[in-house]
Amino acid sequence: MQGQMMDYQLTLPTLLRRSETYFGANEIVTRLPDKSFHRYTYADSCRRARALAVALQALGLERGDRVATLCWNHYQHHEAYLGIPCGGFVLHTLNLRLHPNDLAYIATHAGDRAVIVDQSLTPLLDLFVDRTKIEHVIVVEDGYEQLLSGVDPDAWRDPELDENEAAAMCYTSGTTGMPKGVLYSHRSTMLHTLGVAAGNPMGLGISERDAILPVVPMFHANAWGYPYLATMLGAKLVYPGPHLDPESLLDAFERERVTWTAGVPTIWMGILALIDAEPDRWDLSRLKGMLVGGSAAPRSMIAGFKQRHGLNVVHGWGMTETSPVASTAQLIGDLQEADEDTQFDYIAMQGVPLPLVELRHRDVDGNILPWDGESMGELEIRGPWVAGGYYDTPEQADRWTSDGWFKTGDVVSLHPRGYIQIKDRSKDVIKSGGEWISSVELENALMAHPAVAEAAVIAVPDPKWDERPLAAIVLREGATATADELRAFLAPDFAKWWLPERFEFVAEIPKTSVGKFKKTELREMFSGIPA
Ligand code: ADP
Secondary structure, three states: OOOOOOOOOOOOHHHHHHHHHHHOOOEEEEEOOOOOEEEEEHHHHHHHHHHHHHHHHHOOOOOOOEEEEEOOEOHHHHHHHHHHHHOOOEEEEOOOOOOHHHHHHHHHHHOEEEEEEOHHHHHHHHOOHHHOOOOEEEEOOOHHHHHHHOOOHHHOOOOOOOOOOEEEEEEOOOOOOOOOEEEEEHHHHHHHHHHHHHHOHHHOOOOOOOEEEEOOOOOOHHHHHHHHHHHHHOOEEEEOEOOOOHHHHHHHHHHOOOOEEEEOHHHHHHHHHHHHHOOOOOOOOOOOEEEEOOOOOOHHHHHHHHHHHOOOEEEEEEOHHHOOEEEEOOOOHHHHHOOHHHHHHHHOOOOEEOOOOEEEEEOOOOOEOOOOOOOOEEEEEEOOOOOOOOOOOHHHHHHEOOOOOEEEEEEEEEOOOOOEEEEEEOOOOEEEOOEEEOHHHHHHHHOOOOOEEEEEEEEEEEOOOEEEEEEEEEEOOOOOOOHHHHHHHHHHHOOHHHOOOEEEEOOOOOEOOOOOEOHHHHHHHHOOOOO
């Protein structure tokens, strides 16, 4: 027997209408390049998003056409997040930190027809636009305003899209291999938004009363869903513009009474160092949570924020392919009453999945592994906001199993209570004497040493063991430590064969376009050198 409910389509115009109707007076604030603040309301934003949809139609773009953005985090980018999909087009966020050759490849592969670009980024666009099929270049501080002022926002009609039509696309940032396009549907975006809201990490969930500052760039995996989540809930949004240095961020947290913020660990390491140095300079009493993800949040950082400043780090895990949020830190059952040390142990893992997301891990022979907190295997995932394929890349079809799971490429163990513990990316795990060494665990341990600012561990070839770990270390300013000291610091917590023989002291760890350790570059730097 079939159910008898409406076949209501999950499409983004629902969010636009809801936000205008119920939260029109709530604020969206942007820090402009000159550091002043631009303020307007959701009502203004939705009106301009509708105008953008109408204007793109007037340019001759058709349903399903890709409209790219090359922008920092600001209110016009927010309008594009809503206006482009609500016009029936596909929002394609371009990563402004990529090389022009990569951008040429990505924009061409996606078939972008138009681009909205910040004035300050037009020199970058000029380096690759001729190699693409982009016909319309719309500069935010210039043509964009003219475009909007030339149309009547009330001419917008809901295109009544099928929920499975594409709303947005984003290419993986290419930490491993060529960038691959992920094509989000209206349905997956709506369900991801609801899923993130329902996830309620560590009981600190977000509502209309919150003020959210996404540090995570809007060109990186839907800005982790915050533009849509805030629009759905009516929460105040604070966009930092191009000002992502710790001092500017702390200033914005205080002035705009930010309650929730999110970004990769390197950002928070910088912030922690600054507030450690000047603990009384900023009033952060309203900040209830910082979502940290994209790479592993070191336990020492989680503990440092909580113990020295009373601030909650909420760990999250996800991928471009998973919209991106798939799991967040939770303290389930008696863990809510556990001592702080035990709680930090759990928060330092990669959390439990959001509702509707399912996980398993398998060994190289395809056997499903037990959730014993030890057995290591590749994490596989399925759910309504997980990619079912890459855009026009049939050669990658083997990333999906025949029974419908996506192979993440992350090597994990799963804890008996369901927590994910990421040990490595499969390409980064160190294979030594037939056993696996987790670079992430060694890095976390090293970053707990008081003299260490950053640590990245990579595999270097070894004639006897196949591979051995090498630790690249950035020391804190004015601090000293020797290789022997660091090895002795690790020794109590690791098997002897896990300890790196080689430590290289470097001025900085090379980073990817979204601020993760770029291990490919480290391997190039150190692989040839004998231990
Ligand atoms: P890229 O693949 O280019 O790095 P993504 O942002 O899609 O871009 O990266 C997803 C990957 O980032 C995951 O597969 C995982 O390896 C890593 N990652 C994300 N969050 C965490 C986390 N909390 N801890 C450890 N690794 C993480």
